Amino acid sequence: MATQTKIRKSDFHPVLRIVVYVIIGIFTILTLYPLYWLAISSLKTTTEFQLNMIGWPQNPTFRNYPSAWRLAQFSTLFLNSLFFTIVSTAAIILLSLMAGFAFAKIRSKFTGFLHGSFVIGILLTLQSIMVPLFLMVNSVGLYNTRIGVLIPYIGMGLPMAIYLCTEFIKSIPDSVVESARIDGASYFRIFSAIVVPMAKPVAITLAILNVAGVWNEFMLINILVSSDALRTLPVGILKFSGPLAADYGRQFAALMIGMIPMVVFYLIFRKQITEGVSAGAVKG
Amino acid sequence: MKKAAFWTEERRAYLILVFPAVIIYWAVMAFPTIFSFILSLTNYNGGPVFGNPDVKIVGFTHYVRMFNDKYFWISLKNNGLIMAISLFGQIPLGFLFAYVLHRKLIKFGDFFQTIIYLPAVISTIVIGRLWQSFFSPYGPFTEFMRRFNPTWENELFFDPHLAILPVLFVILWMYTGTYLIIFLANLQKIDPALIEAARIDGATEWQVLTKIILPALSGVIVTTAILAISGSLKSFDLLFAMTGGNPARRTSVLALYMYDNAFRGAPKYPLANAISVFMVLLSLILIMVVRITESRFGGRE
Numbered sequence: 001m002a003t004q005t006k007i008r009k010s011d012f013h014p015v016l017r018i019v020v021y022v023i024i025g026i027f028t029i030l031t032l033y034p035l036y037w038l039a040i041s042s043l044k045t046t047t048e049f050q051l052n053m054i055g056w057p058q059n060p061t062f063r064n065y066p067s068a069w070r071l072a073q074f075s076t077l078f079l080n081s082l083f084f085t086i087v088s089t090a091a092i093i094l095l096s097l098m099a100g101f102a103f104a105k106i107r108s109k110f111t112g113f114l115h116g117s118f119v120i121g122i123l124l125t126l127q128s129i130m131v132p133l134f135l136m137v138n139s140v141g142l143y144n145t146r147i148g149v150l151i152p153y154i155g156m157g158l159p160m161a162i163y164l165c166t167e168f169i170k171s172i173p174d175s176v177v178e179s180a181r182i183d184g185a186s187y188f189r190i191f192s193a194i195v196v197p198m199a200k201p202v203a204i205t206l207a208i209l210n211v212a213g214v215w216n217e218f219m220l221i222n223i224l225v226s227s228d229a230l231r232t233l234p235v236g237i238l239k240f241s242g243p244l245a246a247d248y249g250r251q252f253a254a255l256m257i258g259m260i261p262m263v264v265f266y267l268i269f270r271k272q273i274t275e276g277v278s279a280g281a282v283k284g
Numbered sequence: 285m286k287k288a289a290f291w292t293e294e295r296r297a298y299l300i301l302v303f304p305a306v307i308i309y310w311a312v313m314a315f316p317t318i319f320s321f322i323l324s325l326t327n328y329n330g331g332p333v334f335g336n337p338d339v340k341i342v343g344f345t346h347y348v349r350m351f352n353d354k355y356f357w358i359s360l361k362n363n364g365l366i367m368a369i370s371l372f373g374q375i376p377l378g379f380l381f382a383y384v385l386h387r388k389l390i391k392f393g394d395f396f397q398t399i400i401y402l403p404a405v406i407s408t409i410v411i412g413r414l415w416q417s418f419f420s421p422y423g424p425f426t427e428f429m430r431r432f433n434p435t436w437e438n439e440l441f442f443d444p445h446l447a448i449l450p451v452l453f454v455i456l457w458m459y460t461g462t463y464l465i466i467f468l469a470n471l472q473k474i475d476p477a478l479i480e481a482a483r484i485d486g487a488t489e490w491q492v493l494t495k496i497i498l499p500a501l502s503g504v505i506v507t508t509a510i511l512a513i514s515g516s517l518k519s520f521d522l523l524f525a526m527t528g529g530n531p532a533r534r535t536s537v538l539a540l541y542m543y544d545n546a547f548r549g550a551p552k553y554p555l556a557n558a559i560s561v562f563m564v565l566l567s568l569i570l571i572m573v574v575r576i577t578e579s580r581f582g583g584r585e
Contacts, residue, residue, distance in 0.1 A: 020384050023377075028399045030457055034418050054424045095305040102301035106294055114306055121313050123510065123571055125518045127539040128563035131546045131556040132320030133312065139333045155312025158305055187297035216407040218521045219539075223547065234409040238525055241413050248422075251413075258410045266405040270398060273405065277462060278469030 038259075042252035049248045064253035072240035072254050073228065081215055081232040083146070088153040089210045092161050093203050095154070100165025101195050105177050106187065115166060121159030126152075127219060134223045149224050153214055160280055161206050168202040169195060205276040208269055215262060233258050317564055324557035346558040355533050356559070359541040362448060366455055366519050366537065370512035373456045375505070378463025383493070385464075386471040397468070401461030411458060412525025416441070419450045444534035447527055451535055454522060459515065463508055470504045471497065506578045513570045517563060538563050 041049055043060040052058070068074070102108070103115045126133070133152060134143075142148030172195070180190045218234040225231065231239070237258040241251040266273060324346055328339045350356050381400060385393040403411060419425045421438040429436045440446050474497065482492055520539040523529060529536035529544065536544070538559060546556035 017389065020380070020390060024381060024384070024390065024396050024400075027381075027457070027460070028396060031399050031402055033424075034414055037418065037424055038414055050422070053422055054427050095308070098301040099305040102298045106298045106301070108295070108298050110298075110302075114302060117314065118305075118309060121309060123514050123567065124313055124317070124564070125514055125567060126313075127518045127520050128567065129313070129316040129320060129560055130539070131542055131553065131560055132316035132323065134546070135323065135333070135553065135557075136316055136319055151308060152312045155308045158309045159313075162305060186293065187301070191301070212405055216405075216409075218407070218409050218524070222524075223543075234407050234521075237407070238409050238413070248417075252417075255410050255413055259406050262405050262407065263402070266402065267398075274397075274401065274465045274469070277404075277465045 035259075038252055038255060042249065042256045044249055046247055046249045064249040065257065068240070068250040068253040068257065071250065072236050073231075074233075074236070074254075074257055076229065077231055077233045077236040080230060084149060084153060084217075084221075084232060085211055085214045088150055088157065088214050089207050091150070091154045092157040092210055093206050096158055096161035096165045096206065097169075097196060097199055097203070098191065099158075099162050100169050101187075101191050103162070103166045104169035105172075105174070105195075115162070118159045118162045122163060124159075126156050130219060130223060133220070137224055144225055144227050144230065146230065149221055149230070152220055152224070153217070156220075157206075157210050157213065160209065164202055164205065164279060165199065168199060172198055204272060205279050208272050208276045209280055211265070212262070212273065317560075320557040320560040320564075324554060324561050327554060329553045330551055342554075346554045347562075349555060350558045350562065355536060355541055355544075356538075358534060359536040359538045362535060362537045363516060363519065365448060365452060367513060367516035369452045369456050370459065370516050371509060374460045374463050375508050375512060377456075377460045378508075379467050379501075379505075381460070381464045382467030382471055383497070386468055387489075397461075397464065400464055403458045404461050408458075408521035409525045411454065412522045415450065415454045416526045441527060442531055444531050447531055447535045451523060451526055454526065455519070458522070462511075466508060466511075467501070467504065470501055474500050506574060509574050510571055513574065514567055517567050538566075 037054065040057055040060075041053075042064055043062065044052070044057045045059075045061065045063070048057060048059070099118075103111050137143055137148045137152070142151070176194060177190055180194060185193070216234060217232070218238070221230075221232050222235050222238075225235075237254055240254050323333075325341055325343060326339050327342050328336070331338070333339070381396070384390050385397055390396075417423050419438075419440050425440075426436070426438040429438070440450055479492055479496060482496060487495070517538065519537045520543070523535060523537055523540055524543075527535040529540045533541075533544070542556045542559040542563070545552040545559065
């Protein structure tokens with residue numbers, strides 16, 4: 001390994017190396033600096049911010065945080081975000097393991113068509129059907145209800161989840177299922193006793209992909225819900241820190257509150273998140 | 285007797301296992317697609333859909349209206365710009381970063397990877413508000429420009445021709461990390477012994493790249509192109525939070541154009557449905573083009 005590295009370095013031109021460092025360095029600064037600026041700005045009062053927009057705060061204060069928390073009703077926003085994220089993630093994992101098991105291990109002439117319809121769904125963008133979806137949810141009386149948000153959330157997560165589950169369960173040898181069948185186990189018994197325990201890795205991937213997706217989801221919940229009691233973090237934050245908000249200190253504190261959970265989640269599950277992203281993109 | 289044989293345990297199990305996922309997915313994705321096509325041909329504009337005597341078939345008039353609307357073309361052009369920055373910005377940069385990290389050509393690879401992917405996990409709404417503040421007259425960008433030109437006036441978000449630039453920049457910044465991750469994962473699948481052997485035979489870094497790595501990744505490049513195309517049609521949240529499509533709707537995209545027609549001001553649902561159908565068709569056509577190009581030019585799985 002060591003010698004291999006040496007040979008490589010010798011013909012990676014030093015000028016090229018500097019160019020690469022510069023590009024990657026700019027990218028890194030462009031991420032770290034705005035976050036740093038946001039963090040220090042959230043410690044300034046609005047008056048101080050207007051006088052000192054980019055410097056270190058003279059009297060750092062955390063006062064913006066509790067008042068932003070109260071005014072933007074962050075407790076409600078967090079609870080709703082947690083609710084939608086947990087319930088939709090659990091449902092997606094269960095439903096896609098079930099369907100993936102059937103697609104992978106039970107022979108049926110419908111599999112080609114049904115599984116294919118999910119694969120097309122990976123490429124369909126929900127953005128392109130938001131208005132018809134809204135009209136539909138509205139006309140069946142689910143506007144402004146939790147279930148009216150959950151069903152679309154589950155539906156949009158299913159294509160990728162089913163694709164990954166089917167691929168994973170296919171990799172379980174057929175003989176495992178067949179010998180259990182010969183021993184007289186029903187398909188449901190095989191599902192709960194063999195497939196579910198074995199599918200833990202794919203379930204973790206799905207959980208991570210979906211948590212990140214639903215926690216940050218904005219477009220659908222913004223049109224499917226108007227009541228304050230059902231809002232999630234992105235909607236609440238935009239409402240609070242909208243283009244007209246001139247209360248800079250609290251606005252920045254609200255953005256920090258909205259950002260921190262996902263950043264922590266990312267730093268903890270970095271490996272699993274990157275694995276999940278690449279697993280999800282293996283095949284378009 | 286025959287009926288009993290039809291519902292074998294196998295078939296019943298299949299049905300029960302598949303049914304919930306299929307019904308939810310078709311209700312949420314497939315049905316609205318068909319529903320919007322039907323509604324786009326009618327004058328339905330709110331109220332009950334079924335048994336409504338006022339709903340009439342009006343043919344393709346809303347499509348004609350859409351194609352005659354200059355905001356449709358502005359939005360389409362912006363989607364095109366976003367697609368271009370994705371295909372020719374995010375993918376090459378993501379590949380470059382993945383390549384130098386994988387070949388360990390620079391130090392602190394892990395750190396750079398963590399930071400470059402970070403924007404992708406933060407809520408797009410927070411990102412949009414943050415960068416809007418950053419580029420606004422009271423943000424650091426203004427201060428930075430004034431270092432060079434003290435009289436510089438920040439009109440980024442007021443000038444209809446400039447306002448899309450910060451948006452494109454943020455899109456490049458946000459998603460390059462995703463492509464970095466995808467390319468890195470696939471680079472790791474290439475057998476290191478293959479590269480090793482080529483190096484021992486005296487191949488240069490450039491030859492390793494063009495003769496071994498790029499051919500091995502051609503399938504992945506097609507996948508990322510498809511992701512970039514469908515991703516660029518998804519653009520909505522960021523613009524919603526950053527510019528709201530303004531000034532004068534110059535930074536609108538198709539999804540935002542549809543949203544505006546349905547939810548801002550008096551609803552124009554038929555027009556919104558026509559836009560929806562157009563977007564679905566456009567994404568399917570673009571993906572087919574990529575697939576055909578792939579088979580024509582010998583990309584491999």
